[in-house]
Amino acid sequence: xxxxxxxxxxxxxxxxxxxxxxxxxxxxxxxxxxxxxxxxxxxxxxxxxxxxxxxxxxxxxxxxxxxxxxxxxxxxxxxxxxxxxxxxxxxxxxxxxxxxxxxxxxxxxxxxxxxxxxxxxxxxxxxxxxxxxxxxxxxxxxxxxxxxxxxxxxxxxxxxxxxxxxxxxxxxxxxxxxxxxxxxxxxxxxxxxxxxxxxxxxxxxxxxxxxxxxxxxx
Amino acid sequence: xxxxxxxxxxxxxxxxxxxxxxxxxxxxxxxxxxxxxxxxxxxxxxxxxxxxxxxxxxxxxxxxxxxxxxxxxxxxxxxxxxxxxxxxxxxxxxxxxxxxxxxxxxxxxxxxxxxxxxxxxxxxxxxxxxxxxxxxxxxxxxxxxxxxxxxxxxxxxxxxxxxxxxxxxxxxxxxxxxxxxxxxxxxxxxxxxxxxxxxxxxxxxxxxxxxxxxxxxxxxxxxxxxxxxxxxxxxxxxxxxxxxxxxxxxxxxxxxxxxxxxxxxxxxxxxxxxxxxx
Numbered sequence: 001x002x003x004x005x006x007x008x009x010x011x012x013x014x015x016x017x018x019x020x021x022x023x024x025x026x027x028x029x030x031x032x033x034x035x036x037x038x039x040x041x042x043x044x045x046x047x048x049x050x051x052x053x054x055x056x057x058x059x060x061x062x063x064x065x066x067x068x069x070x071x072x073x074x075x076x077x078x079x080x081x082x083x084x085x086x087x088x089x090x091x092x093x094x095x096x097x098x099x100x101x102x103x104x105x106x107x108x109x110x111x112x113x114x115x116x117x118x119x120x121x122x123x124x125x126x127x128x129x130x131x132x133x134x135x136x137x138x139x140x141x142x143x144x145x146x147x148x149x150x151x152x153x154x155x156x157x158x159x160x161x162x163x164x165x166x167x168x169x170x171x172x173x174x175x176x177x178x179x180x181x182x183x184x185x186x187x188x189x190x191x192x193x194x195x196x197x198x199x200x201x202x203x204x205x206x207x208x209x210x211x212x213x214x215x216x217x218x
Numbered sequence: 219x220x221x222x223x224x225x226x227x228x229x230x231x232x233x234x235x236x237x238x239x240x241x242x243x244x245x246x247x248x249x250x251x252x253x254x255x256x257x258x259x260x261x262x263x264x265x266x267x268x269x270x271x272x273x274x275x276x277x278x279x280x281x282x283x284x285x286x287x288x289x290x291x292x293x294x295x296x297x298x299x300x301x302x303x304x305x306x307x308x309x310x311x312x313x314x315x316x317x318x319x320x321x322x323x324x325x326x327x328x329x330x331x332x333x334x335x336x337x338x339x340x341x342x343x344x345x346x347x348x349x350x351x352x353x354x355x356x357x358x359x360x361x362x363x364x365x366x367x368x369x370x371x372x373x374x375x376x377x378x379x380x381x382x383x384x385x386x387x388x389x390x391x392x393x394x395x396x397x398x399x400x401x402x403x404x405x406x407x408x409x410x411x412x413x414x415x416x417x418x419x420x421x422x423x424x425x426x427x428x429x430x431x432x433x434x435x436x437x438x439x440x441x442x443x444x445x446x447x448x449x450x451x452x453x454x455x456x457x458x459x460x461x462x463x464x465x466x467x468x469x470x471x472x473x474x475x476x477x478x479x480x481x482x483x484x485x486x487x488x489x490x491x492x493x494x495x496x
Contacts, residue, residue: 038356042356094374095328104328123239123474123478153468156257191434
């Protein structure tokens with residue numbers, strides 16, 4: 001209990017307090033302490049990375065062992081990670097080496113493809129689900145159309161009224177207003193709330209009220 | 219069968235096979251690469267502000283360009299990095315290229331090499347390229363206090379102290395601009411750990427979906443300007459007079475947006491017509 005609860009809580013409390021004070025004290029001792037913290041943080045980060053590799057191999061190893069659904073993909077994941085690491089260590093990672101070729105022509109292509117699929121899903125969802133069911137939904141829909149037009153060159157080109165009455169804004173101008181005024185007001189409110197939430201949570205962690213990060217479910 | 223015959227035109231249209239939608243959007247994105255319209259790209263204030271600031275920098279100034287992204291968002295962010303990197307090279311401004319993401323250096327390495335070749339610049343003399351170091355925001359804190367401590371070697375393994383460009387470049391006092399490129403929120407790390415405590419000017423390049431989040435920071439003056447999505451990159455390419463990846467991609471984005479708007483309009487007309495009928 002002492003090692004699992006009291007000591008971690010004490011470390012969190014002392015470090016939270018010291019780093020809080022350190023921020024406002026421009027003294028050499030304070031700066032040295034901060035440098036020490038940075039070194040420790042990087043060392044902890046390296047151990048976290050090692051832990052993530054162990055977790056990766058453990059999870060996929062278990063999936064293969066249990067013949068879980070689509071376990072074959074776990075084999076591909078393990079084989080590719082080992083192969084890529086080996087080529088990286090043996091050959092290096094300069095342009096033209098196997099590691100860089102695997103990176104550029106497999107990993108980049110796969111990740112790019114995964115993300116670009118969103119365009120297709122968004123189109124389908126826009127067609128089937130984006131409906132003017134209420135006043136609020138209609139306002140959202142109109143704002144979305146104006147911003148979408150304002151974010152491409154075509155929006156500027158089809159704003160014919162701007163040529164007749166130059167004082168009237170183009171689609172780009174209206175889109176910028178939507179982003180700079182109503183959007184920003186909403187975002188600012190949300191961010192203030194999030195900021196206050198972060199401060200509260202930090203205090204609760206430092207004071208030992210919030211302990212879920214310890215994984216005990218307290 | 220009888221039920222099938224009773225379906226009206228709008229009902230059929232609303233229930234169209236999703237593969238037809240996929241095909242239309244695929245054509246809308248591919249065809250513009252072959253048939254370019256060449257529409258003018260209007261410049262927004264957020265982009266112009268970054269351009270104007272870089273124009274005021276001198277060859278002794280240092281700009282940090284941090285490619286904090288992975289391949290999934292590189293079609294939007296890589297052209298931004300490319301455009302600002304080229305602008306700095308063109309004006310002989312010193313550049314520190316880096317990434318807080320492990321996949322970043324591999325993405326920007328070819329872009330850096332191509333731009334350096336085009337402008338006949340030398341690695342280590344006109345720009346430096348740093349490797350990925352574990353730590354995320356810790357790297358930013360380290361970089362602000364001691365550059366050589368956070369990056370003992372560059373991407374190619376050369377000792378940082380042996381790089382001529384970094385003579386006299388030690389910490390935050392020597393940085394004149396930081397531009398993170400991110401699909402997530404690394405701009406917030408740079409804001410918290412570089413701009414706020416040390417006052418280093420900050421701009422950002424973000425994906426179109428993240429752009430809306432930055433407006434409060436721009437209005438408060440914490441972030442001087444922003445490149446939002448592919449359009450931001452295309453605007454910057456227009457400003458530096460080099461129409462490259464982003465300008466070409468804007469044609470596709472143009473039509474993709476128009477098609478999605480048409481889908482929304484058709485979908486809503488169908489919804490209203492069917493709704494009234496029912």
